[in-house]
Structures are given as C-alpha cells and as structure tokens.
Amino acid sequence: MCPLQQEVEMEDVDDDDDDPLVDIDNCDKTNPLAVVEYIDDLYQFYKKAECTGCVPPNYMEQQHDINQRMRGILIDWLVEVHYKFELMEETLYLTINLIDRFLAVKQIARKKLQLVGVTAMLLACKYEEVSVPVIEDLVLISDKAYSRQEVLDMEKLMINTLQFNLSVPTPYVFMRRFLKAAQSNKKLELLSFFMIELCLVEYEMLRFPPSLLAAAAIFTAQCNLSGCKYWSKTSEWYTTYSEEQLMECSRMMVRFHQKAGTGKLTGVQRKYSTSKYGYAAKIEAPTFLLEA
Structure with a gap:
C-alpha cells in the first residue's frame, strides 16, 4: 500500500539523509492558485477516477474494419496536426482519450477513422483551448476528405456516445x-x-x-x-x-x-x-x- 493510502503524516516517515522526503507544496503555501489545502485530495480523486477514462486494452478486437496499426497511423498524424496548430499540450491527450473511448463502443468504417480523429481534436479544443480551430481548417488539414457537415454530424455522434463526459484524468x-x-x-x-x-x-x-x-x-x-x-x-x-x-x-x-x-x-x-x-x-x- 502506498504511503498516501496509509494516511500517515509526512513527518512520521523515517527518512535517511541521502534521500529525504520533500514537501513539494511548501513553497506554494502563499499562492492561492496552487490550492495547497486541497491538492492532495484532488490527486487522490484523480487516481480513483482515472479508470473512468480508460478503455479495455483489447477493444480493437470488436472493430471489424479498422485495427491497431490504423489507430497508430491516425494518432501519429494527429501529433503532427496538434504541433502544426500550436495547441495546448492537454488537448493532445484528451483528443486521444476521446478517440479510444469512442472506438471502444462504436463500430467505425476505416474511411471514417480520420474523421473520428479530427472531430475528437475539435471536441478537445472546445474543452481545453481559448481559441478553437475553425472546422474549415480541420477539413483542409484532412485534404478535404470530409465536408463540414460530416464533421458536425460526427461531433454530435461522438459527444452523445460519450455522454458528454470530457472530464477525465489523462x-x-x-x-x-x-x-x-x-x-x-x-x-x-x-x-x-x-x-x-x-x-x-x-x-x-x-x-x-x-x-x-x-x-x-x-x-x-x-x-x-x-x-x-x-x-x-x-x-x-x-x-x-x-x-x-x-x-x-x-x-x-x-x-x-x-x-x-x-x-x-x-x-x-x-x-x-x-x-x-x-x-x-x-x-x-x-x-x-x-x-x-
């Protein structure tokens, strides 16, 4: 069992001089944005909640037209799109989480896989970014493989399939x-x-x-x-x-x-x-x- 789960006080831990246990929040006690009073509780909650954002590690077996290699190609491309658009780091992680959670419960044809990817990035941007890329930019980056309406339709399908749950610990x-x-x-x-x-x-x-x-x-x-x-x-x-x-x-x-x-x-x-x-x-x- 980890020390935090044992609910022991940090001062009670028997440290050796070479590797002392450091209170990493001590320097932030006067910073209200660091929420030092709640930070440990927050991360204990994240640790308990992280399973809600996880998917079965074999979910691709349920897909008939796509496979894990195609998933890898999609995500590799999205890493480049994310870099090109200069998006926040959080956006990339949420994008991939949305893709996996969606594919774990919805059958998708391979010709629609890239559409799932760009739509997931659109949703992640709406959640994380201050300035969201316009749909036309996402259509363009996809080499116009999809129309604006197809992106909007997929957005509706994804957000309903995921029951509007975008708040997961990545x-x-x-x-x-x-x-x-x-x-x-x-x-x-x-x-x-x-x-x-x-x-x-x-x-x-x-x-x-x-x-x-x-x-x-x-x-x-x-x-x-x-x-x-x-x-x-x-x-x-x-x-x-x-x-x-x-x-x-x-x-x-x-x-x-x-x-x-x-x-x-x-x-x-x-x-x-x-x-x-x-x-x-x-x-x-x-x-x-x-x-x-």
Missing part, C-alpha cells in the same frame, strides 16, 4: 504533479513528455493507467539523464508507485525510444527533434534498464 494531469515531485528541470520535462508521447501511438500501452504511464515516463527519463536507476522517496510518495511497479512499463518505453525514428510512424520523433523541444529525441535510449 496522463497529462498526472505529469504536471509528478514532475513537480521529481523536482524537474526543463530537460527532464521534455524528455519525459517525449517518452509518454511515444506511448500514445502504441495500442499495447492502453493496459497501463494514466498515472502509471506518467510516473514511468518520468522514471525512465530520470534514469536516462542520470545514467543509473533513480526513483526518489519523494517521487514514490506522490506518485504512489515504487520503482518495481514501474519497471515493466519503463522497459517498454525504452524499446519504443530505441525504434523511434524508424518505420513509418515518426511524428513524435520529428516533433522532439526540434529546438523547441530541446532535441529530446536525439538523446540515446537508456538501454541499461532492459537488463534483468
């Missing part, structure tokens, strides 16, 4: 909190997001809950930058995951990192090979994590 929600626990710098942050965006394209990663994906991405990035396994007591406390619990997911991330830039799905690799994203994709994968 990996991004946990990334912000867990990066703070890791006392991250910009380099660690960019490398962590590179790791987790590689996972967004991979269908097999749907078996991991968003909070575990976020923690594993940060753990993998930390190991990469430090050159050894590293997971602090502070990170374990706030994520509620131990190093052992993260290893399976982390090793999969390393393998994705190794093959990034090869094959046809290179959208994430190209995005994180730019100066804006700190050339994070050009950092060598921490292959030592693959050792037993």
Whole structure:
C-alpha cells in the first residue's frame, strides 16, 4: 500500500539523509492558485477516477474494419496536426482519450477513422483551448476528405456516445504533479513528455493507467539523464508507485525510444527533434534498464 493510502503524516516517515522526503507544496503555501489545502485530495480523486477514462486494452478486437496499426497511423498524424496548430499540450491527450473511448463502443468504417480523429481534436479544443480551430481548417488539414457537415454530424455522434463526459484524468494531469515531485528541470520535462508521447501511438500501452504511464515516463527519463536507476522517496510518495511497479512499463518505453525514428510512424520523433523541444529525441535510449 502506498504511503498516501496509509494516511500517515509526512513527518512520521523515517527518512535517511541521502534521500529525504520533500514537501513539494511548501513553497506554494502563499499562492492561492496552487490550492495547497486541497491538492492532495484532488490527486487522490484523480487516481480513483482515472479508470473512468480508460478503455479495455483489447477493444480493437470488436472493430471489424479498422485495427491497431490504423489507430497508430491516425494518432501519429494527429501529433503532427496538434504541433502544426500550436495547441495546448492537454488537448493532445484528451483528443486521444476521446478517440479510444469512442472506438471502444462504436463500430467505425476505416474511411471514417480520420474523421473520428479530427472531430475528437475539435471536441478537445472546445474543452481545453481559448481559441478553437475553425472546422474549415480541420477539413483542409484532412485534404478535404470530409465536408463540414460530416464533421458536425460526427461531433454530435461522438459527444452523445460519450455522454458528454470530457472530464477525465489523462496522463497529462498526472505529469504536471509528478514532475513537480521529481523536482524537474526543463530537460527532464521534455524528455519525459517525449517518452509518454511515444506511448500514445502504441495500442499495447492502453493496459497501463494514466498515472502509471506518467510516473514511468518520468522514471525512465530520470534514469536516462542520470545514467543509473533513480526513483526518489519523494517521487514514490506522490506518485504512489515504487520503482518495481514501474519497471515493466519503463522497459517498454525504452524499446519504443530505441525504434523511434524508424518505420513509418515518426511524428513524435520529428516533433522532439526540434529546438523547441530541446532535441529530446536525439538523446540515446537508456538501454541499461532492459537488463534483468
């Protein structure tokens, strides 16, 4: 059981001098926007609620005209669309969540899959963005494969199928909190997001809950930058995951990192090979994590 679930006081934890448990909210106590009084309760709620945004990891078996490879191609393309439109990071994660939740319950013909993708991005933009792309831009980016009315019809179908539930904890929600626990710098942050965006394209990663994906991405990035396994007591406390619990997911991330830039799905690799994203994709994968 994790420390937070045991409901023990932070001061009661027996720390060693080399790895003390840090109160990451102490410096924000005078900042009302940090809601320090409620932040732990919020994340305990997110942890309990994250299953509502998850889908069966084998849902694609119920689809007759599309498969996981097509899903990967769609998401790889949406990563590029998201980058081109300069949208907020939250929007990408919600877009993919909406796609998976919709496809998990609705049969879709392959010729409509891209329409599902752009419509999911439209819905995510309406939820997250201040300025929403116009439908004509989404039609244009789809090479005019669909009409404005088709986008509107799909929007109605998706939002009703999902019962208007767009408020789900995505990996991004946990990334912000867990990066703070890791006392991250910009380099660690960019490398962590590179790791987790590689996972967004991979269908097999749907078996991991968003909070575990976020923690594993940060753990993998930390190991990469430090050159050894590293997971602090502070990170374990706030994520509620131990190093052992993260290893399976982390090793999969390393393998994705190794093959990034090869094959046809290179959208994430190209995005994180730019100066804006700190050339994070050009950092060598921490292959030592693959050792037993």
